[in-house]
Amino acid sequence: MSNKNYWFTSRTYGWGWGLPSAWQGWVIYTVAAAALIAGFFLFPPAREMLKFQLYTWAVLLVLVLICWLKGEPPKWRWGK
Template identity: 50%
Template sequence: MSPTRDYWFPAKRYGWGWGMPTRWQGWLVLLAYFVMLGATIHVFGPDRHMGAFILVVTLLSLVLVGVCWLKGEPPRWRWGDD
């Protein structure tokens, strides 16, 4: 298997960042993120605990970006076919 096929998250074709997962591990990470996001909304609804809600959503999102950084293609600006 080539090294590029080991990435869980491929680079976006245009812009900076990652696209949708290409491996089951990436899909599992994305599913876990959305499940924990839903639990956060249920426990710390923005109408009840705005500060805690923002903190937890920020932390969850930072963890997701960290996983993408470690297990995705190296990020750089892309202009399409290159």
């Protein structure tokens, strides 16, 4: 990792990001996980499937957007 300002490191294999490399990244992962769990209570899937799916996709979209902005540039990697 060349820049220590990245919150998320790139994956060793494949495309995308791995575990966070800064405390801010861990906070984002924790908030996203809590938001996904809260979705089960806010929009019970058995009664409100469409709202639950839209909420889940919205949370994941925001997470990917933050990873894109604050993580290493994504590209396909084949290992070290």
